[in-house]
Amino acid sequence: MFHLLQIVDTVSKTLQNTSGSTGGEPLSFFDLIVMGGWVMVPLGLMLLLAVYFFAERYIAIRHVSKLDSNFMNIIRDHIVSGNVVAARSFAKNTNNPVAHIIDKGIQRIGKPIDSIEKSMDNVGQLEMYNMEKNLAVLSFVSKAAPIFGFVGTLIGLMQLFSDIHRANEVEIGVISQGIYTKLITSISGLVIGLIAYLGYSYLNTQVDKAANKMEAAAADFLDVLQEPTR
Numbered sequence: 232m233f234h235l236l237q238i239v240d241t242v243s244k245t246l247q248n249t250s251g252s253t254g255g256e257p258l259s260f261f262d263l264i265v266m267g268g269w270v271m272v273p274l275g276l277m278l279l280l281a282v283y284f285f286a287e288r289y290i291a292i293r294h295v296s297k298l299d300s301n302f303m304n305i306i307r308d309h310i311v312s313g314n315v316v317a318a319r320s321f322a323k324n325t326n327n328p329v330a331h332i333i334d335k336g337i338q339r340i341g342k343p344i345d346s347i348e349k350s351m352d353n354v355g356q357l358e359m360y361n362m363e364k365n366l367a368v369l370s371f372v373s374k375a376a377p378i379f380g381f382v383g384t385l386i387g388l389m390q391l392f393s394d395i396h397r398a399n400e401v402e403i404g405v406i407s408q409g410i411y412t413k414l415i416t417s418i419s420g421l422v423i424g425l426i427a428y429l430g431y432s433y434l435n436t437q438v439d440k441a442a443n444k445m446e447a448a449a450a451d452f453l454d455v456l457q458e459p460t461r
Contacts, residue, residue: 270383270416274376278423281372284365285430292362292434296441298327303448306333307455315340328358328441329448336452344453351449358445362438366431373428380420387413 299305302325309318315337322334335354339347 268383268386268416270379270386271419273379274383274416274419274423277372277376277379278426280368281423281427281430284368285427285434288362288365288369288434289437292437292441295326295328295358295362296437296444298329298444299325302327302329303333303451306337306452310337310340310455328355328362329445331358332445332449333452336449336456340456344456347456348449348453351452355442355445355449359438359442362441366434366438369427369431369434373424373431376424376427377420380417380424383416383420384413387416 305321306318309315309321319334319337322330322337332351332354336347336351339350
């Protein structure tokens with residue numbers, strides 16, 4: 232119990248004298264990262280992965296979500312007027328998930344509505360897969376980073392008590408490395424995990440919005456097919 236009280240007291244003093252180990256100058260960000268130990272390497276890689284895949288998916292999803300507001304009106308006019316070739320050409324030349332679904336529906340014109348709807352659903356599932364591709368990386372980082380931070384915490388504690396055991400006394404210089412490792416890895420893991428989680432949630436929201444657009448366009452197209460031609 233006496234040693235535990237000594238450790239608590241020493242931790243308090245250490246946090247108040249963080250500049251002592253650098254001759255009175257505050258530790259730089261790089262110094263803190265180095266003191267975090269080897270656990271900071273996988274955490275840094277996870278941060279890079281999270282940033283890269285968020286940017287890649289954000290650009291891709293934003294690109295495929297763009298659609299001319301008059302797209303369905305133009306398709307409707309061509310279909311109702313009986314100009315299926317023009318409708319197919321317009322949809323085929325539009326690089327967008329909604330256009331791909333409509334293009335598949337146009338290809339199936341003349342078949343039962345159920346068959347057309349099923350074909351469009353299949354294309355919609357493929358488009359959803361393409362949009363959600365690599366989102367699993369962000370989900371993985373959001374869960375794994377805090378765990379690695381916790382591992383760093385345990386390593387810091389092990390180093391701390393090992394050094395105390397070898398020194399047979401409690402000194403600020405002996406336990407500071409373990410304390411820094413514990414705090415730095417824990418905070419880094421939580422922050423990286425939070426960044427990845429927020430990015431994952433945001434992109435999932437954008438995918439859901441794109442899915443709603445695809446479903447609405449498919450429903451409109453099926454309605455158009457049941458309208459009388461001019």
